[in-house]
Amino acid sequence: MTTFEIGDTDFLLDGEPHRILSGTIHYFRVHPDQWRDRVRKARLMGLNTIETYIAWNAHEPVRGRWEQTGALDVGAFLDIVADEGMHAIVRPGPYICAEWHNGGLPVWLTRMRDVRPRSSDPRYLEPVVDYLRRVYDIVTPRQIDRDGTVVLVQIENEYGAYGSDVAYLAELVRITREAGITVPLTTVDQPQPHMLRDGSTPGAHLTASFGSRSAERLATLRRHQPTGPLMCSEFWNGWFDWWGGVHHTTATAASARDLDELLAAGASVNLYMFHGGTNFGATAGANDKGRYKPLVTSYDYDAPLDESGHPTEKYHAFREVISRYAPVPDELPPARPAAPEMTVALAPAGVRMPWIDPVASARSVRPTTFDEIDALTPVVAYETDLPDDAFLDADALPLVFDEVRDLAWVSVDDRPVGRISRTLGERALAIPAGRRLRVVVEDQGRVNYG
Template structure:
């Protein structure tokens, strides 16, 4: 795609409509986040969007996925935004790019990297110089990919969004203007938009007069389009996020919405002449540690699945909503005759864990790998912005039970004394303290369960927030180490392979924290659904790929295993279990289990 000559095709905003080469054009788009879908499945998902009648694919750009470390910008494999946009173009579709820098999206930190806030002077989503310098570096790299793929250059990109629902957060017009100037200076010439929830306050705060305002909502289209029109008196009306489903938190029910009701709302939008972006067309998965969280008085972590009850389910299979939406779209334009096949049953089988290695056997023995501090450090102070860290401290001598307390635990801490687990401190239960029996060595395994992606707690540090006290007296002399679970899982798989795991005794009990291994053979790769109901809490890896978190709390009780990540022959599963499980089973189910519905 780069290097294509300029095209005669133009996409502009007219007095009443979007205009494609001077003719009125309605955008019917669907959201598909490349970073939530295995790259080998991108083309399939894009094609199915066209088969539903969509003409455009919309995607966010997740800054922290591309830049997990300061100065990095990874566009390999599942982060190859250029390849994704090229596949959209190859399918004959347009693209909308929403690069943030803040994206919300129920994604870790709303896409903002944890390292961005190492310096407490850094502002959040405002015209503060340190923040803007980092944002500029990121956006310039994104626009190097996007600019040559604009429709004027023969590519698919027709719209670029500035920030994301900014009116719900701030009102710094200088910040928005800076983003606009940077975007234009970087060669973006297609129309620029903003999106906000359709209230007078948010629509006025979240945009500039030179930007085209759009709305985000999932119901009451007539009313909300009228509000939008008051703030956007000319040009096309557009719902840039038509919420057709919802997300799940751990400990809640699985959210679904009526296909008929959602289709009726879509019909109302299209009948009003509006353009639309269906959020989500295909939700995908929060693989690894990429889920975000909400915090409105109580911390709520999002589950691994981002199924969203969308027209395509987490595995890419059409749902009732796909066909209901297709029927609605067919009233306003022709749709392809072909329809995608429904998913059949996945292979169902069970195996046993063949090895279990305590975490204590895998953490570094070398003192140089541990960071010594007087006060307990946060994960951010350790340079850890996702996952787990382990802290260790020697307890003052005593023969009685004492109270260990922290300023805050973000987000879950497994506490042990002399290698014996004594309990868990959980942020979502508003806990900060635990009774500690007599002993010599205290260990705290802390998990970042996902950075808040919406509201005032964006940018907060993770881990143990001090001071750490024992009966009110500060506990000092800590040693801390980040856990490289990818490397640990690889080590466990390699050791099991060398040991001949196929003839090992099955594991009858998991006493976490522990890494458990199993292997299984497949004649050919296929999507699988890993049953997690007999386990406690942790994260699973298949062939070195982090599938995401599991938790008995639910509602989700299977993890989606993309067939593209499997191979014919032997496959390796490693589960990092922080809890305990008697008679743990490794089972794969015929269908996913995303949890109970609201009664």
């Protein structure tokens, strides 16, 4: 039986000091046919571990309807990691942030009235227990001490930035151990004293998340975790993008220098991200720290492996840094091939937007929220007849909303009128005289942070 433990100064693999060199790949952001390719390229860069979140809302979009096949077969993903001779770190949340829709929490959960998410509220913990047991049914037999690949399991996610409910974290530890998880447990927080304090819990090893000033931030972590290995569980080597913003990049030389500083200090690391992938469908989240910023479809993240799965300049720079501290395979992945060119014919689709023809409809005396109609679709169309005497002699009148979440297209008698954006703080626009008003509302992403 292989053992993996936390020693006085190091992680211990079969009793010997071991450094974790990990990279994040979210199985739910990569097509399953490409999982093996992405994992193998991580190994060729010199990594020995793959880390992934588990996205609760992807697996249980409707309460009681659990899905874990195809693109959600996390067990198969972990088996590929094992096949490639690598270890795995699993972060099941239940909150994951991850720039993912609703931070990974199902909408059926967050719309329950009087329930306090991410707390010891029994009404919240009841479904959390069911969720974690399902996850651990997959993870438990794949632990390293059972001839599997999983070496660490994380409790919650950057909880110190959100709350300080010690009973909540303790309950997550209890549930995790009760479900048969025997490998070491960790927490992660930004290296701010109050976050490390509030996000820690007995029985879990503290790690940090940062992307620069490695020595300084490791020193802060050490003050709060005086023994055991130092680890940056999220080394931010890039960043995410939101609609209307710029594509964020980090300088390769600066990221490589910070990685070198981190490894020179003897710390373990998880690169966030190694390969970002894509927010398929309507799975992107949004940040809201005073202004709502929905995230784009791409999750390229300026990572060492780009969105299409090809090595970047950062890949080769990180590989060279890693080679100073650990063996790196001689094999290199192939360079990016030339992209094929394709030509397609476009034709007008008409103003009625046939792609939003309803799969279900309902009548109400006021506009209902997505939650009130149990909408899993990201688009809902609202229609009403305008009163015959609404305009009288006026050619146009203001249409005013308290708030639109998150983007609305307005038309009158199938004629496009304009758009209202939550991000831009828009609440109103003028509509012309007509008989039928239609407002098509798009959920651009539930807030994952802020």
